[in-house]
Amino acid sequence: MYRKLPRDIWALAFINFINGVGSFVFPFLTLFMTVKLGYSIAYAGFFTMLSLSMYAPGSIISSKLSDIYPRKTIMIVTQILCGLAMIVTGLFMNNKEIVPFLLLSIFFFDGATDPARTAIHADHTTFQNRKEAFSLFYFAFNIGFAVGPMVAGILFYKYPQWLFIGNGLVTLCSTLLVMILIEDKKPTTEELELSIINNQSDKAVEGSVWKALKERPLLTIYLLISSAAGLARAFIFFAIPLFFNELFLMKGPTYYGSIMSINAITVIVFTPIIVKLSNNRHPLRDISMSLLLYSLSYFIMGYASSYIYFAALMVLATIGEVLSATNYEYFFTNQTPMGHRARFSSVRLILEGSGFAIGPLLAGIIINDKGYTFIFLSSAIILLGCAIALQFLRLAYKKKTNNKY
Numbered sequence: 001m002y003r004k005l006p007r008d009i010w011a012l013a014f015i016n017f018i019n020g021v022g023s024f025v026f027p028f029l030t031l032f033m034t035v036k037l038g039y040s041i042a043y044a045g046f047f048t049m050l051s052l053s054m055y056a057p058g059s060i061i062s063s064k065l066s067d068i069y070p071r072k073t074i075m076i077v078t079q080i081l082c083g084l085a086m087i088v089t090g091l092f093m094n095n096k097e098i099v100p101f102l103l104l105s106i107f108f109f110d111g112a113t114d115p116a117r118t119a120i121h122a123d124h125t126t127f128q129n130r131k132e133a134f135s136l137f138y139f140a141f142n143i144g145f146a147v148g149p150m151v152a153g154i155l156f157y158k159y160p161q162w163l164f165i166g167n168g169l170v171t172l173c174s175t176l177l178v179m180i181l182i183e184d185k186k187p188t189t190e191e192l193e194l195s196i197i198n199n200q201s202d203k204a205v206e207g208s209v210w211k212a213l214k215e216r217p218l219l220t221i222y223l224l225i226s227s228a229a230g231l232a233r234a235f236i237f238f239a240i241p242l243f244f245n246e247l248f249l250m251k252g253p254t255y256y257g258s259i260m261s262i263n264a265i266t267v268i269v270f271t272p273i274i275v276k277l278s279n280n281r282h283p284l285r286d287i288s289m290s291l292l293l294y295s296l297s298y299f300i301m302g303y304a305s306s307y308i309y310f311a312a313l314m315v316l317a318t319i320g321e322v323l324s325a326t327n328y329e330y331f332f333t334n335q336t337p338m339g340h341r342a343r344f345s346s347v348r349l350i351l352e353g354s355g356f357a358i359g360p361l362l363a364g365i366i367i368n369d370k371g372y373t374f375i376f377l378s379s380a381i382i383l384l385g386c387a388i389a390l391q392f393l394r395l396a397y398k399k400k401t402n403n404k405y
Helices: 007-021 026-036 041-053 055-068 071-091 099-123 130-145 148-158 161-181 189-198 209-214 217-277 283-301 307-334 338-370 372-401
Strands: none
Touching (some): 041 338, 055 071, 099 130, 148 217, 209 217, 217 338, 217 372, 283 307
């Protein structure tokens, strides 16, 4: 399935693998703020929201630039700044006055990298190979991610500064590989004109990003549904490490790291199988099914107290993640105008990210007031609603395009 993909797609996949290996900081951010910085759960939720909100200004600034200037240049500059910010955070970890501002800068520069990176992935793929290519990017990242959080779980108590220094060094290494292996393939004027003639779903359009988005109302609805799903998933993203810390005490970070590695291993096993089985299915059908699996697993997690149960439920949730991840980028990119790829990526990041950013703040308040079981149940109910909404959206796309899905 992947063997026929061109060399540049394999190069991007290898860079994703390196990024996965270096994923030390983000999975452990909640624990870092509560255990190392001494924040309360509610304040950690607020600061996580503030940190994730920094994606928006970073993304807005770089997205317009990435659709005008070489995307590779934008990606290299922003990734270098992100990597350096991580290293400086590790070196100044004991300075609690400076660290919060450094954390905000990490998220700002990471948000600035995302539109250029997403557009580069789209530029190097075609309608014919896009689904397989995006699943390979995801697959490669998770091979690395199977190792990264496990190492981070071991480092957390003994060498916490290396969560940041290590992540920063890997980010700089990844940037070097982008400089060496990847060429800029931003669509030419001729390619943009040809897309209009062929009437592709990602055909170029004239005007602002808001005009282009207004012409795609179903895509806007999709992004709003995804924002609600992001809110629900942010509840779990914030709650699980804290829940593990409460249940398993000093073993909490290590167990959490191993759960994240189980997540990555499950991705490695199931991604090729799911991509093969879902080739003739509408992506919205599979994304809806993924939300149902999330909902079921999180509902049961609310009542789990054993590490074995959590591991089994993580496998179930990860199968849902694979269904979503192997269809999400494929679907969104195919609906994005070629000349607006970076700007559409920024809009997506803001709309979807708003739910994910607000989630930790609400989760901290809910956990303090209602406890962990309530937060798991709340997430499950929201995700169930989103899954149903996506099925109605799929029917609207079916009516619009008159296809068999």
